[in-house]
Amino acid sequence: MTKIIQFLGGIVLTCLLCMGGCKLLVKSIFNRQDCERFNIDNIEVRTGIDIPAVTDCDCKSENMTKTSVFTLDTSVIQVAEYREKHKFIATDSLYIRQDSNEYTKWKATLNDKTAELSFILHYIK
Numbered sequence: 443m444t445k446i447i448q449f450l451g452g453i454v455l456t457c458l459l460c461m462g463g464c465k466l467l468v469k470s471i472f473n474r475q476d477c478e479r480f481n482i483d484n485i486e487v488r489t490g491i492d493i494p495a496v497t498d499c500d501c502k503s504e505n506m507t508k509t510s511v512f513t514l515d516t517s518v519i520q521v522a523e524y525r526e527k528h529k530f531i532a533t534d535s536l537y538i539r540q541d542s543n544e545y546t547k548w549k550a551t552l553n554d555k556t557a558e559l560s561f562i563l564h565y566i567k
Contacts, residue, residue: 468487471483471484471487472484472487472488472545475503475506475508475565476503476508477501477502477503477508477510481499481501481510482496482499482512484508485508485510485561485563488545488546488548488563489541489546489548489550489561489563491528491539491550492528493512493559494514494515494518494519494524495514495515495518495519496512496513496514496515496559497513497514497515498512498513499511499512499513506564506565506566507562507563507564507565508561508562508563508565509560509561509562509563510560510561510563511558511559511560511561512558512559512560512561513556513557513558513559514557514558514559516557521552521554521557522554524552525537525552525554530550530552535553535555536551536552536553537551537552537553537554538550538551538552539552542566544566544567545565545566545567546563546564546565546566547563547564547566548561548562548563548564549561549562
């Protein structure tokens with residue numbers, strides 16, 4: 443009986459450690475403001491917009507502002523479907539989506555002719 447309790451306790455402890463590790467990883471990604479590691483993940487966590495397969499990325503980060511421009515891989519995704527799925531709003535020749543919260547003010551721009559997806563993130567906290 444004690445072996446069963448020890449075994450179940452080990453499983454519960456392992457699950458708790460894994461969940462805590464995942465939470466710390468997400469928090470680490472959320473807090474990064476550079477372009478070096480987890481750039482796409484940081485943008486996805488802060489904006490809620492999924493960044494699909496890309497062929498190129500240009501990123502600059504300075505003074506609590508990050509600007510990233512991605513060239514989407516049009517052999518893998520359809521830009522029109524992507525635009526509709528993520529609710530970009532048409533303005534002139536671009537599609538825009540923007541929002542803010544207590545941590546970030548951001549603006550995403552999609553050019554469906556060049557398949558460029560741009561983000562400007564202003565980090566508040």
